[in-house]
Amino acid sequence: MKKPKPRADKGIDSDSADESRVDQEPDEIGESTHLDSLRHDLEVKTEESRTSQDKYLRLAAEFENYKRRAQRDQADAIKFANEKLIKDLLPTLDNLERAIQSAEEQKAIGPLLEGVALTYKQLLESLTKIGLQQVSSLGEAFDPAKHQAVAQVESDSAPPNTVVEEYQKGYFLHDRIVRPAMVTVAKQSTEHETDIHSE
Template sequence: MKKKFAKIHDKTKAEEPGKIEILTDEPAEEPENEPVAEPTPESLEAAAPTAETEAPEPLQHQLLRLQADFDNFRKRTAREKQEWIQFASEQLARDILPVLDHFELGLSDSQKNGAGSAFVEGFQLIYNQFRTALEKNGIVGMEPEGELFDPNFHEAMTYMPSDTVPEGHVVTQTRRGYKIGAKLLRAAQVIVSSGPAAE
């Protein structure tokens, strides 16, 4: 009686996966004169995956991605830090500007009334030092007299006829405007020319 065994071929054989071969005690048919090629070292190296060719490719892409992400994170953090510094500077400047306005008013009033020259000169020096400190931090006062009225930088308080200033241009400012860098910190309050007076 013949014993029959079932064997499932594994995937490395050229036959279809899942095909069942029945083994018997009878000798298997051998192919006639089929030469068996011996593997050469070159063919073995070409067939065998190396750690340098296959594994590093995905790792290198991951490394490049991580480096790019970190670089973007560093740039974003530096930009956010500058924005916070800018925001803090703007807040401080907005709180200081009314004090500077009152200082200017007091100084101009004391010059008009002819108060003691040493007193006025001392306040003028303090005022200049204050303005210099603001300018060092990028806070610059605007001088809009004679400029074309720009609603982005000027706040029109009233119109006034003027023979010397063309229509639509600033005659004078009633409150100084300030910029921090290129950004408007506070608009200048101005009087705008309505053109020559009607006769």
């Protein structure tokens, strides 16, 4: 008679499986925590990298602006280096011009006048070569940026606020005003104002 085979103890197998699961769960939790930590570190480093890149771009832009300003300032310094010389020479230019006008008015055309006129012309040409330009005035609208009004006169022939006389020429050095022109400006005549009001 055969003896029955001993049955496996199910209780023991169940306990072993539970122990296996218990052993595995801490490992899985540890791996998950480690991944979370790595993910957090990656986010931090990404943000730091983005911040550093923004700072770099700002610094690069500021440097470019500084370089452009420095180049512009240097160019202006070279361009207007003769400004003081120009200002010192303008009275001489004025005196020569007045001498020519006075001689012409007195009909004293002669060698002296011709010499003065030639000197004036040569001086003006030399100054023009380094950037001097005369301010245009007569017949133009008054512009306080380049005109200095010393008087106003009533005029029926010129629109109000128009330059009708120039006492002293004004000058530019390149695009910068060195001296404004001294001018007389037209204003509306009293008779014209009366006619307008009477209508």
